[in-house]
Amino acid sequence: MNFTxxxxxxxxxxxxxxxxxxxxDDLLDRSLSSMSIRHRLSALSSLFEYLCEKNTVTHNPVKGVKRPAVESYEGKTPAIGDHQARELLDAPNDNSLKSKRDRAILATLLYHALRRDELCRLKVKDFKQERRGVPxxxxxxKGGKTRYIPLHxxxxxxxxxxxxxxxxxxxxxxxxxxxxSNNRDKYSQQPITxxxxxxxxQRYSIKLGFRIGAHSLRATAATNALDHQADIAKVQEWLGHANIATTRIYDHRKTRPEDSPTFKVTY
Structure with missing residues (x-):
């Protein structure tokens, strides 16, 4: 609206x-990434589709506009190795309330591939669900969609x-x-952000000699599940993706150096 x-x-x-x-073209000149520009065009197109459906406009002017090519459909979020994941789970190593909370959070992220927002929205009752006798x-x-994930x-x-x-x-x-806020604070009502x-x-990973964000744990969980023959359609549901193409971005198996044809060459 500002631009026009x-x-x-x-x-x-x-x-x-x-x-x-x-x-x-203005977005391109501002050096936004190709993916960001595609997302903005997609959002605008969705708005015009809605306006068309409500008979407010006659057509969608975004249709047919060429969108910038993405650099790669390979995920840019790094997945860590299994040994690093184990080290991260063991990183909060004292008996304080904070360490117990942090161990539980890291395990929830690494075993269930949750987004940060999803973890922060969890209520106590959400942890106490049971289906067919399994916790x-x-x-x-996203979008308020609910999914039930077996608890590891x-x-x-x-x-x-x-x-x-x-x-x-x-x-x-x-x-x-x-x-x-400190090891004695057992009564905080505020959810973690x-x-x-x-x-x-980031803090625990830096202590271990590598630097990652929370989203890397989601990529790690997805990669690990796929490494162990999980069906990609099941992983899609597990991650809460609407499109399986998004799930494939998290599939880092093809980036493992040990699987490169380089190491298949023998003379």
């Missing part, structure tokens, strides 16, 4: 394909340890993972 000078919603009717192309996590993903036994035990120490396991409708999760993962 639109002041009110009715003026969307005057937007033409030329406006869209000029906006795309499950109830996860609220290792994560289950660590979450129980954390709740026993924190003392809020009976507060069904409150946040599962909460902020801890996505930024807090990011800093937590």
């Amino acid at each position: 000078g639109i002041q009110n919603p009715e003026e969307f009717r005057v937007v033409t394909r030329a406006h869209i192309i000029a906006w795309r 499950h996590l109830k996860v609220t993903g 036994p290792a994560a289950n035990g660590l979450i129980h340890d954390y709740l026993d120490a924190a003392g809020h396991g009976h507060e069904e409708n409150e946040a599962l993972f909460r902020s801890v 996505p930024d807090g999760i990011y800093k937590l993962v």
Whole structure:
């Protein structure tokens, strides 16, 4: 709206394909990544499709506008190795409330491939779900979509340890993972934030000699599951992806050096 000078919603009717192309070129000149520009064009196209459906505009001017090619459909988020994942799980190594919470958070991320926002939204009752006699996590993903993920036994035990120490396991409708300002603070009501999760993962990984964010744990979990013959369609559901093409971005198996044809060559 700023770019085209639109002041009110009715003026969307005057937007033409030329406006869209000029906006795309302006985004390119601002050195935005190809993926960011594609996302913005896609969002605008979705808006015009909605307006068409409501008979507010006559056509979608974004249709047919060439979108910049993405550099690669290979995920840029690095997946860590199995030994690094094990080291990360063991990194919070004392008996404090904070360490118990952090172990539970790292296990929940590494065993269930949750997004940061999804983990922060977990309530105590979401940890206590059961389906066909198997403990499950109830996860609220993008767009409010709910999925149920079987709870890994290792994560289950660590979450129980954390709740026993924190003392809020009976507060069904409150946040599962909460902020801890110091080792004695057992009564914080505030849920941990996505930024807090990011800093937590980064802090422990730096101590171990590598630097990653929380999203790397999602990529690691997906890669590990695929490495161990998990069906990619099941992994898609597990990750909460609408499109299997997105799941393939998380498949880092083809990037492993040991699988390169280089090491198949013998003379």
